[in-house]
Amino acid sequence: MKTILKIAWRNIWRTPMRSLIVISSIVMGIWAGIFVVAFSYGLNKQRTQNSIKNSISHIQIHHPEYQKDYDSKFYLKEPDLIKTTLDGDSTIKAYAFRSLLNGMVSSPVKSSGVRIIGVNKNQEKELTSIYAGLVNGNYFESKRRNPILVGQALAEKLKIKVQSKVVLTFQDSENNIVSGAFRVCGIFKTQYTKHDQGNVFIENKDIQRLLKSEEFHQVALLCNSIEQVDSTYKKLKTNLTNYEVKDWKSISPELAYADKIMESWLFLIMVIIMLALIFGIINTMLMAIFERRKELGMLMAIGMNRSKIFFLVLTETLFLSIIGAPTGLLLGALTIKITSQTGINLGIIAQGLESVGLSAIIYPEIQPHFYLFITIMVFLFTLIAAIYPSRKALKLKPTEAIRTI
Amino acid sequence: MKVLAVNNVDLSINEGEFTAIVGPSGSGKTTLLNMIGGLDNITHGRVEISGTDISTLTDNQLIDFRLQNIGFVFQAYNLIPVLTAKENVEFIMLLQGISEKERKLRSEELLRDVGLVDKLNVRPNQLSGGQQQRVAVARALASKPSFILADEPTANLDSSSTANLLDMMAEMNEKEKVTFLFSTHDQRVIDRAKRIITIEDGKIISDERT
Structure with a gap:
C-alpha cells in the first residue's frame, strides 16, 4: 500500500x-x-x-377577513389584547400597530395609487428601516400638521420635495371618500424601488383624525432573530385565535x-x-x-x-x-x-x-x-x-x- | 486472414538450464516466450510449468503464477521510472507480501551481486542501459522464480555491458542454479548459451547442447 x-x-x-x-x-x-x-x-x-426590514417584518397580525380584499372595515377589534400578548413574549423585539389604507396621493402635477400606512413613529422606528433610510428632511419631527414620508422614487414621480404639499384620498370603513392635505416632512429610500414608489407613511393620529376612529389594520412585529420566528409564530397563532397571524414565509411565499x-x-x-x-x-x-x-x-x-x-x-x-x-x-x-x-x-x-x-x-x-x-x-x-x-x-x-x- | 503465431513447438526445459531460443525475425521466438510466461493465451496445446498447466488458469491466477514462478527481463529494461534501483527490486517482493526487513536485505544483496551496490538509491534515468538491465535481472531474481524469461536482453546494450550482463547471468546459473531462457539473435548470447534451440515458422529445427 x-x-x-x-x-x-x-x-x-x-x-x-x-x-x-x-x-x-x-x-x-x-x-x-x-x-x-x-x-x-x-x-x-x-x-x-x-x-x-423594509416591508413585511417577521410576523403580521390582521383581521381574518382583511387580506381578502384589503377593506378598511376589517380592522383589529381588540388591539389591547394583542398588545398584552405581544408585551408578554420575550422573543419579540419590536412591534408596531398600523392603519392601512389604499388610496391616491396627488401632487400639483401628478397622482399615484399608493398604500397609506399610518404608523406610531416611535414603534415604527424600531421596526422598519424607513427612519434609517431618510435621504432628505426629517422623521415626523415637523411641528406642522399632517406630516408625510414619501419614498424617493415616488417623490421623483410626483415631482415633489420636502415641504411640498400633497393630498391623500381614500375610503373610510363606511366607503365614504376622505381627503386630507399633507406636507412632505421627509423622503426615504430603501433597497426596493417598488416599495418606495407604492407606500407613504403618515402618523396614526393624523389618519385616525381623518377617519374619526381609532382603527388599526395590522400589527407587524420583529423577533429577536429569524430563527425564533417559527416558535413565536406558533405561540401567537395559538393565543390569538380570532386573528389571522402570518409569518414572513406565508406573507411572501416567493421569498x-x-x-x-x-x-x-x-x-x-x-x-x-x-x-x-x-x-x-x-x-x-x-x-x-x-x-x-x-x-x-x-x-x-x-x-x-x-x-x-x-x-x-x-x-x-x-x-x-x-x-x-x-x-x-x-x-x-x-x-x-x-x-x-x-x-x-x-x-x-x-x-x-x-x-x-x-x-x-x-x-x-x-x-x-x-x-x-x-x-x-x-x-x-x-x-x-x-x-x-x-x-x-x-x-x-x-x-x-x-x-x- | 488467419495468422499462425508459432505452431508445432514441442519443447521441454529442465531446471538449471541456460537456454537460448534463436531464429529469424517472425519465427515465433517472442510469442513462444510470451506463451511460456503466460502473457499470451494459448489456443491449442498446453504449457506446463512445474506440474501446473498454465493454459487452464484464469487471468488473475496467471498473474499470481507469474509473480511466484517467473522472472522477466525485457529488452528495454522496463523498470519503474519513479522508483530507485533498490525500490524497483523490492517492489516485486512487496507484491509477494514479503516483510520489509527481508525485502531490504534481499534487494541490497541482489544489487550487490549485480555490481550495483553503490546505485541503490538512484533512479533508472540516472543509470546506463547496462546498469538498468542489471537492475532488471536483480528484480527478476528477487521473487525467487522457478526460471527467468529474457526477451532480447542484450539488444540495447553495448559490447562491454553485454559481456558483463552475460557473465553475471552465467554466474547465477552456475552458482544458484537459476534457469534462464532467452529469446535472442545476439551471437554473444548464443555463444554463452548451454542449449540452443532454433525455431523457424513455429517449428523447432534444431536443439543443440554445448
Whole structure:
C-alpha cells in the first residue's frame, strides 16, 4: 500500500506541468463554486432581510377577513389584547400597530395609487428601516400638521420635495371618500424601488383624525432573530385565535421558495462545475495511461494484479484532488471571509438591483456545511472520474509491454 | 486472414538450464516466450510449468503464477521510472507480501551481486542501459522464480555491458542454479548459451547442447 501510494504520488509529478494544470483547474473550479454559492446565498439572504426590514417584518397580525380584499372595515377589534400578548413574549423585539389604507396621493402635477400606512413613529422606528433610510428632511419631527414620508422614487414621480404639499384620498370603513392635505416632512429610500414608489407613511393620529376612529389594520412585529420566528409564530397563532397571524414565509411565499430554489440551483451549479472537472481529469488520466501503457503492461506481466493497478490509477487521480480540493476550499473561504466584510459593490447595476429589492453591495455568505458538501462532492466526482481511466488501464494486455520493446 | 503465431513447438526445459531460443525475425521466438510466461493465451496445446498447466488458469491466477514462478527481463529494461534501483527490486517482493526487513536485505544483496551496490538509491534515468538491465535481472531474481524469461536482453546494450550482463547471468546459473531462457539473435548470447534451440515458422529445427 505504502509503495503504491509512493508510486502514485511520484507518477503525478512525472509531468509536473500537466498535473499542475489539472490541480489548478480543480482549485479554480472549487473556488468558483464556493464563490457563486456564497454570492447567490448572500444575495438571496439580503433580499429576504431587506424585505423583512423594509416591508413585511417577521410576523403580521390582521383581521381574518382583511387580506381578502384589503377593506378598511376589517380592522383589529381588540388591539389591547394583542398588545398584552405581544408585551408578554420575550422573543419579540419590536412591534408596531398600523392603519392601512389604499388610496391616491396627488401632487400639483401628478397622482399615484399608493398604500397609506399610518404608523406610531416611535414603534415604527424600531421596526422598519424607513427612519434609517431618510435621504432628505426629517422623521415626523415637523411641528406642522399632517406630516408625510414619501419614498424617493415616488417623490421623483410626483415631482415633489420636502415641504411640498400633497393630498391623500381614500375610503373610510363606511366607503365614504376622505381627503386630507399633507406636507412632505421627509423622503426615504430603501433597497426596493417598488416599495418606495407604492407606500407613504403618515402618523396614526393624523389618519385616525381623518377617519374619526381609532382603527388599526395590522400589527407587524420583529423577533429577536429569524430563527425564533417559527416558535413565536406558533405561540401567537395559538393565543390569538380570532386573528389571522402570518409569518414572513406565508406573507411572501416567493421569498421562502427562493430559499429552496436557491439550494437546488446551487447544487446544480456545483454539479455542472464538477462535471467540467471530471472531463478534465479523465482526459489527463487517459493521457497519462496512454503514455505509460508499456509500464502498466510490464507491471501486470511481473505480477501486479488488476486490483492493485486499478488502485494505483485511482490513487493518482485522487492525489490530484487531494492537492486541489483543500487549496480551492482555502482560497474560496479566504475570498468569502474578505468579501463578506468588504462587500461586492455592484453600483453599476444598482438601479436594476433595487428594482428587485436588492442593495448595490452584496455580502457573500456561505453556510459552513457547504464546505463539507463541496469536499464530499469533489472526492465523489474524482472517484467517478477515475473509474474510466482505471478500467482502460485494466484492459491493457501485458504482452504490449514486451512486444513493443 | 488467419495468422499462425508459432505452431508445432514441442519443447521441454529442465531446471538449471541456460537456454537460448534463436531464429529469424517472425519465427515465433517472442510469442513462444510470451506463451511460456503466460502473457499470451494459448489456443491449442498446453504449457506446463512445474506440474501446473498454465493454459487452464484464469487471468488473475496467471498473474499470481507469474509473480511466484517467473522472472522477466525485457529488452528495454522496463523498470519503474519513479522508483530507485533498490525500490524497483523490492517492489516485486512487496507484491509477494514479503516483510520489509527481508525485502531490504534481499534487494541490497541482489544489487550487490549485480555490481550495483553503490546505485541503490538512484533512479533508472540516472543509470546506463547496462546498469538498468542489471537492475532488471536483480528484480527478476528477487521473487525467487522457478526460471527467468529474457526477451532480447542484450539488444540495447553495448559490447562491454553485454559481456558483463552475460557473465553475471552465467554466474547465477552456475552458482544458484537459476534457469534462464532467452529469446535472442545476439551471437554473444548464443555463444554463452548451454542449449540452443532454433525455431523457424513455429517449428523447432534444431536443439543443440554445448
